Amino acid sequence: MPGALSHIRVLDLSRVLAGPWCTQNLADLGAEVIKVEKPGSGDDTRAWGPPWLRDAAGNETGESAYYLSCNRGKKSLALDIAHPEGQRLVRALAARCDVLVENFKVGGLAKYGLDWNSLRAVNPRLVYCSITGFGQDGPYAERPGYDFIVQGMGGLMSVTGEPDGTLGGGPQKVGVAVADLFTGMYATVAVLAALTFREKSGEGQHIDLALLDAQVAMLANQNMNFLVSERAPERMGNAHPNIVPYQTFATADGHLILAVGNDAQFRRFCELAGRADLADDARFAGNRDRVANRAALIPLLEPLLRTRTTHAWVEAMESAGVPCGPINRLNEVFDDPQVRHRGLRIELPHPTAGRVPLVASPMRLSASAVVRDRPPPLLGQHTSEILRDVLSLSPTELQRLEQAGVIGT
Numbered sequence: 001m002p003g004a005l006s007h008i009r010v011l012d013l014s015r016v017l018a019g020p021w022c023t024q025n026l027a028d029l030g031a032e033v034i035k036v037e038k039p040g041s042g043d044d045t046r047a048w049g050p051p052w053l054r055d056a057a058g059n060e061t062g063e064s065a066y067y068l069s070c071n072r073g074k075k076s077l078a079l080d081i082a083h084p085e086g087q088r089l090v091r092a093l094a095a096r097c098d099v100l101v102e103n104f105k106v107g108g109l110a111k112y113g114l115d116w117n118s119l120r121a122v123n124p125r126l127v128y129c130s131i132t133g134f135g136q137d138g139p140y141a142e143r144p145g146y147d148f149i150v151q152g153m154g155g156l157m158s159v160t161g162e163p164d165g166t167l168g169g170g171p172q173k174v175g176v177a178v179a180d181l182f183t184g185m186y187a188t189v190a191v192l193a194a195l196t197f198r199e200k201s202g203e204g205q206h207i208d209l210a211l212l213d214a215q216v217a218m219l220a221n222q223n224m225n226f227l228v229s230e231r232a233p234e235r236m237g238n239a240h241p242n243i244v245p246y247q248t249f250a251t252a253d254g255h256l257i258l259a260v261g262n263d264a265q266f267r268r269f270c271e272l273a274g275r276a277d278l279a280d281d282a283r284f285a286g287n288r289d290r291v292a293n294r295a296a297l298i299p300l301l302e303p304l305l306r307t308r309t310t311h312a313w314v315e316a317m318e319s320a321g322v323p324c325g326p327i328n329r330l331n332e333v334f335d336d337p338q339v340r341h342r343g344l345r346i347e348l349p350h351p352t353a354g355r356v357p358l359v360a361s362p363m364r365l366s367a368s369a370v371v372r373d374r375p376p377p378l379l380g381q382h383t384s385e386i387l388r389d390v391l392s393l394s395p396t397e398l399q400r401l402e403q404a405g406v407i408g409t
Contacts, residue, residue: 002030009034021185027374030371075381076379162237249305252310
């Protein structure tokens with residue numbers, strides 16, 4: 001089966017995470033993605049190790065795990081866009097591409113003649129996606145954008161972490177760069193929407209994606225809790241602001257997540273724990289009551305959960321239809337029977353390591369393939385191939401460009 005986007009060619013001028021996450025999604029869906037990188041150094045994340053990919057003999061290959069996480073399925077073109085000849089080549093490629101994704105500072109590509117207004121004159125059908133920290137306009141538009149800072153500015157850290165005044169209290173960032181990842185996912189959706197619009201109109205368009213916008217939008221119910229009540233939510237650790245009990249609990253040998261979503265589930269849990277009386281207590285009978293009396297209920301549940309192991313609780317609650325789950329480390333995640341069954345860990349051939357372990361795309365389409373045959377590229381691995389096949393450059397011309405420092409191969 002061909003990929004759903006096998007007819008689409010993407011020019012990727014982005015680096016680090018938000019842009020590459022978007023273009024990796026497009027590559028997974030079958031698009032040809034040409035990743036433009038600076039000769040000699042490439043994407044910043046190539047140097048973001050350890051850990052590094054190792055070959056069969058245990059030697060480091062120079063490919064960082066971070067880089068490998070967001071660049072599968074792409075072709076690497078080592079090209080210097082600061083060189084006038086490099087700019088000419090990017091314009092020529094843009095004329096033959098459907099999508100361009102970039103995450104330069106606002107106005108950063110205009111000095112090279114590679115901004116939206118310049119390239120739509122070359123290709124009116126081009127979908128041009130710009131990803132920045134704060135958007136193309138507004139008082140912060142000129143600021144550089146960093147995921148950590150945006151997690152703080154966008155409110156996520158105000159609702160993440162243990163409450164002030166408790167052990168370990170204070171704001172916490174999420175363990176992965178979710179502002180970047182949110183933005184990359186929104187960018188993917190926006191690109192697909194713009195391509196659909198182009199099918200009807202014949203016109204491309206400019207997409208303006210900002211990390212701050214995406215972070216604020218993804219606060220979902222916490223946003224609405226504030227907008228409806230006009231009270232800013234507080235950090236609650238692993239507790240839920242609107243549902244009780246819906247948090248972590250210590251067990252006899254570790255921890256588990258108890259995620260009671262309705263009153264029937266709460267009653268079944270209480271019966272399972274030998275405290276059916278709690279479900280009949282007026283303070284805890286309904287979720288509204290449990291939220292109001294959280295401080296009274298949780299201390300009653302904590303000693304109950306400590307009486308059994310995590311595995312014993314999970315097994316018993318699954319049988320009783322009470323949502324729960326363990327808190328796995330990544331070694332346990334990739335050894336989980338469901339994760340193994342779904343094939344989320346894959347391996348692909350790699351030109352220097354022999355094999356490279358990767359995480360499969362979670363997208364599954366019944367009538368079009370999700371592509372799983374191209375590992376993250378070495379720097380400049382496809383330079384000659386791209387310029388020969390897409391722009392019809394001769395070997396002599398490629399040699400001249402390499403000698404001039406315009407490209408790397």
